[in-house]
Amino acid sequence: MLLAANEEIVIDRPAMDEVIQACRRGDRDAFRELFEAYKDRVYSIALRYSGNRAAAMDIAQDTFLKLLSRIGEYRAEASFDSWLYRLVVNSCIDDHRRGRRITAYLDGLLDALRAPAESALHKLLRTETEQRVQDVVARLAPEHRMVIVLRYTEGLAYDEIASIMGCSPGTVASRLNRAHKILERRLAHLRGANGGGDV
Amino acid sequence: MSKPTPAWLTTELEWGLHETSAPPELWDRVIGTQRVRSEPRGHARPLLVWAAAALMIVAIGLTSAYRRSAETHPVFTYQITGLHCQNPAELRAWVRADSEIRTSTPRPWVTGNRKFVLASNSAPDLQISCKLCHLD
Numbered sequence: 001m002l003l004a005a006n007e008e009i010v011i012d013r014p015a016m017d018e019v020i021q022a023c024r025r026g027d028r029d030a031f032r033e034l035f036e037a038y039k040d041r042v043y044s045i046a047l048r049y050s051g052n053r054a055a056a057m058d059i060a061q062d063t064f065l066k067l068l069s070r071i072g073e074y075r076a077e078a079s080f081d082s083w084l085y086r087l088v089v090n091s092c093i094d095d096h097r098r099g100r101r102i103t104a105y106l107d108g109l110l111d112a113l114r115a116p117a118e119s120a121l122h123k124l125l126r127t128e129t130e131q132r133v134q135d136v137v138a139r140l141a142p143e144h145r146m147v148i149v150l151r152y153t154e155g156l157a158y159d160e161i162a163s164i165m166g167c168s169p170g171t172v173a174s175r176l177n178r179a180h181k182i183l184e185r186r187l188a189h190l191r192g193a194n195g196g197g198d199v
Numbered sequence: 200m201s202k203p204t205p206a207w208l209t210t211e212l213e214w215g216l217h218e219t220s221a222p223p224e225l226w227d228r229v230i231g232t233q234r235v236r237s238e239p240r241g242h243a244r245p246l247l248v249w250a251a252a253a254l255m256i257v258a259i260g261l262t263s264a265y266r267r268s269a270e271t272h273p274v275f276t277y278q279i280t281g282l283h284c285q286n287p288a289e290l291r292a293w294v295r296a297d298s299e300i301r302t303s304t305p306r307p308w309v310t311g312n313r314k315f316v317l318a319s320n321s322a323p324d325l326q327i328s329c330k331l332c333h334l335d
Contacts, residue, residue, distance in 0.1 A: 035226060043221035057225060064229045133215025152216040180204050183212065191207050 010037070016080060023071050035064060041154060042088050048149045049092045051138030059095050063088045085154075085164045089146060096142055129190060136186045144179035147172055 022030030039060070046059035066087050074083050137148055143165075150161045158169040158176075165172070 032226075035229065039221040039225060040218060043225060044218040047219060048216045053222075057222065057228060060221065060225055061228045129211070130215045133211055137212075137216065148212065149216060152212045153218055180208060184205060184208050187208065187211055190211050191205075 017076060020071065020074060020076075020080065023068070031068060034067065038084055039064075042084070044153050045085070045088050045149055046092060048134065048137065048153045049145055050095060051134055055095055059088065059091045062091045062094070066091065082160065082163050085150070085156075089150075089164055092146065093142060132190065133187065136183060139186075140179055140182060144175050144182070147175045148179050148183070151176060 019030045019033050023034060042063050043056055043060045046063070047053065047056035050056050050059060063084075067084065070087070074080065137145060140148065146165065147161055150156045150164065156164070158172045161172045162169045
C-alpha cells in the first residue's frame, strides 16, 4: 500500500514483489517507488558512515545505480531490505577505499563553517553535539563504524547486521563492544551534557 | 563478560546518528547519471584529445622551425673575419686588395660614442647586414 508522495512510503510485501518485478522490466515508475521508499535509509547510512554530505550523496547515488543494474540478482525469498542494506554497505566500503579520509575531514570542517548563523542556540548546540558524535564515529575503523551505524541509525538487530555484513552475530557483538569502549572514551566529555547518565 | 553500554552513550549515539532525510537533488543525480550512461559511448572525447595533442605538436614544430630560421637567416648572421683595424682607410684598402668584396665595402660608422664595423666574406650577406639598421 502506498501512501502520499510527501509522506514516508511503505510498501507491503505483495506490492513489493510487484514493484521489484516491474523494476526488473525497466519500469521507471517502479524504480522511483523503490527510490522514494528507501532513499532516507540509504542516505542516512551513507552520511553517518562517511561523515560528510558530498560523500554521502556519492554513496547513495552509487547504491541506487547498483540497485537498478543488479535488481535481477535479488532473490524473492530473501529480505529486500537486507539486500539493499548490503548494497549500501558495499558502496560505503568502496568509497572508503577510494581514500576519502583527508577530504572527509575537510568536508566536515566546511560543513561546520556553513552552519546557519540564524539557528536557535539550542538547535545550534544540538547540531554541534551531533556533529561531534558524527566526527568521532567517522574516525572509527571501518568494521566498527559500520556496525555502529547499522545499529544506531537503522536500529537493526545483531542477526540482521550479521546477515548484511556477512559475519556471525558473535562477530557483530564483539565489534560493537569494542566500538562502544572507544566511543565511551572519546565522547566522555558529552556525558551529562544532554541529560544522560550512567545506568 | 562485556560491560553493558552506558545509557548516556546510547542516548548520544542515537541522537547523533539518527536517520535523516535525503536531499531532494539525490533523485536528479541518480537519473542524471543513468541518462548519461544510457547514451551511446562515442569516441568524441578521445578524438578531441588527439586533436589537441596534434595541434600542440604542430605548434611546437612551427615555433622551433621559426627560431631555427631566425638563427640561420642571412639578415641575422654575419661572419667575423677575425681582423681588427682602427683605421677605416686601411680597412677599406685591405678590403679592396685582399678580399673578394668589390661592391659596397664595409665602412665603419659611428653612432653616439661607439664605432661599428661590419665585415663579411659574402657580399650579399654584408649588404643584407646593413639592413639591420637600414631597412630602406
